[in-house]
Amino acid sequence: MKGLRTIRIVLSLVFLVTSVAFLVFGHYAGPLARLSEKLQIIPSILATTMGVTIVWIVISIFLGRIYCSTVCPIGTLQDIVLKFRRKIPYFNRPFSYQPRRQVRYHILLIYLVCLGxxxxxxxxxxxxxxxxxxxxxxxxPDAVETTWITLGIGAAAGMAAGIVSAILLVICALFTGRGFCTVVCPIGTALGALDGITLYHIEIDPDKCINCMKCEEVCKSQCVKVAGRVVDNSRCVRCFDCLNVCPNDAIRFQSGRNRRATPLFRKQVTR
Ligand code: SF4
Ligand code: SF4
Ligand code: SF4
Known part of the structure; x- marks a missing residue:
């Protein structure tokens, strides 16, 4: 099961490189780059058929937010920042569980209204x-030709937005891990909302867990609470880092849910 992490890292790097290649070189970048663009959710939403979006919804119902750990280039960019975060003594601190933020649904609502x-x-x-x-x-600059220019303010605004976004993403990743993905991103919130019907989950086996805390400390989505053996799968981006660090194979990607330590405590920690 630990091989899952290696597979997803390789896939994420391939999709990051090919996505950037598509945006910088356009259709000259080759078939893999075109495929990378075709697999993105946002361009698909704007197409009339929304075929790729439907495919990702189905995949998410089976496996959860796999899109967020493989195909989305912004997720991979944050992971690269997090890799460097470990080398900076000031930031090299373990993550810990953070409660869910309802504001993510407000942001999704504002996003949908703005789209509408x-x-x-x-x-x-x-x-x-x-x-x-x-x-x-x-x-x-042509990468934003079809977007910011439609607002009548030209490609320079898109470039400025790109620089500001990159800086904000780096700061956000350094302080909150995948905070952008668990609070701000409307695509992540929408995919996470499927958690109630998702078949495969990250789950902690209460009989095997030895409370070493490694999974909670490594979770960049800050959605693992070892006390209570809870994983908030709506925020889990399926990076599989927790599986990689567990010394007892107690946290797994599996179908179905495990029993909790105590039902009351489960309610308390998932809020
Ligand atoms: S939450 Fe959004 S930005 Fe983060 S990986 Fe998923 S789609 Fe990409
Ligand atoms: S629960 Fe595990 S797989 Fe999910 S985001 Fe946290 S570390 Fe990654
Ligand atoms: S890493 Fe494994 S053993 Fe350690 S707290 Fe997490 S699930 Fe339990």
Whole structure:
């Protein structure tokens, strides 16, 4: 099961490189780059069929937020920042469980309203594919040709947004891990909302767990609470880092849920 992490890291790097290649070089970047763009949720939402979005919804119902650990380039960019975070003594601190923030649903609602009434500046700032597009426009201003120019303020605004977004993402990752993914990103919130019907979950086996805390301390989504043996799978981005550090194979990616330590405590820690 630990091999899952290696597979997802390889996939995420491939999709990051090919996504940037598509945005910088366009259709000249080759078939893999075009495929990478085709697998993104945001471009698919804007297409009339929404075929890829439907496929990701089905995958998420089976496996959870796999999109967030493989195909989304913004997720991988944050993971790269987190890799460097460990080398900086000031930031190299273990993560700990944080309660759910309801504000993520408010942000999703604002995002949907803005989409509905045509206020595209908001989606341009918080949609992962558009953030990646803005960042890529630093290397190729044409990457934002079809977006910011529609607002009548030109590609320079997109490039400026890309630089600001990149700085904010780095700061957010350094202080909160995948905080952008668990609170701000509307795609992540929407996929996480499927958690109630998802088949496969990250679960802690209460009979095997030895309370070493390693899984909670490594979880960049800050969604593991060893006390109570709870994993908030709506925020889990399926990075599989927790599986990798567990010394007793007590935390697993599995179908079905395990029993909790005590039902009352479960309620308390998942809020
Ligand atoms: S939550 Fe959003 S930005 Fe984060 S990995 Fe998922 S889709 Fe990408
Ligand atoms: S629970 Fe595990 S797989 Fe999910 S985000 Fe945390 S470390 Fe990654
Ligand atoms: S890493 Fe494994 S043994 Fe340690 S607290 Fe987590 S589930 Fe329990």
């Amino acid at each position: 009434v045509g206020v595209v500046a908001v989606p341009y700032w918080i949609e992962p594919w558009n953030i990646m597009r803005n960042i890529s426009s630093v290397f190729n």
